[in-house]
Amino acid sequence: MIVCLDSGNSRIKWGVHDGTGWLAQGAVTHDQPECLTQLLIDWPQPERVMLANVAGAEAYARIRRQLAPWHAVWCDVKSSPAAQGVSNLYDAPERLGVDRWCALIGAWALHRSPAVVVMAGTATTIDTLDAAGRFVGGCILPGVGLMLRSLAGGTAGLPFADGQYSPYPRCTDDAIVSGALEAQAGAIERAFARLPGDAGICLLSGGYGNRISPCLAIPHQLADNLPLEGLRQIARQV
Known part of the structure; x- marks a missing residue:
């Protein structure tokens, strides 16, 4: 199971995929990052957590703080040549x-x-x-x-x-x-x-x-x- 997070300018979009299809998707606003903690309850053991963040360092820190139990499987995605x-x-x-x-x-x-x-x-x-x-x-x-x-x-x-x-x-x-x-x-x-x-x-x-x-x-x-x-x-x- 993979949790994907797209931290944009206004909202944090998230999705959970089991390798076959999307099990759930949703979004929270940047001023309510605590809502992300529900993901920890609903999907406690992902194999990997993928984050794409364009909202800046403060937003990144808030997301990481709310999802601290997942740090061991965390991946910060960056743009690359291919x-x-x-x-x-x-x-x-x-x-x-x-x-x-x-x-x-x-x-x-x-x-x-x-x-x-x-x-x-x-x-x-x-x-x-x-x-x-x-x-x-x-x-x-x-x-x-x-x-x-x-x-x-x-x-x-x-x-x-x-x-x-x-x-x-x-x-x-x-x-x-x-x-x-x-x-x-x-x-x-x-x-x-x-x-x-x-x-x-x-x-x-x-x-x-x-x-x-x-x-x-x-x-x-x-x-x-x-x-x-x-x-x-x-x-x-x-």
């Missing part, structure tokens, strides 16, 4: 965000084909895998929530919008939300258009994936918790 069939062509491979790296490995395990891999969370990352499993590059833009907050905080007359997507918005809240979602979809579609041939796929993961999905005019698939799948794949070679 893993599980995926090659990392970043100029400095170790500087690629480990959540992005794990998501790419998870995507390659699910679909061994050219892919645009989108993580739609606090930030949105749009990364490209070629047909040989090489990560050829990607971009980062503010996530939907950050876009909405930036307009509310940086302008005098615009609210924090609670609108709905519409191709032709007719109120301010809808116009703001639709603009943020159109910006996300446009960046994703541009990356997808650069894939060679017509065999590629777009995999969409992260908390805002469900909101972006209806706006996309390209073939795509919602893929929950890609970093957890990547962590599981990496655990096989540790």
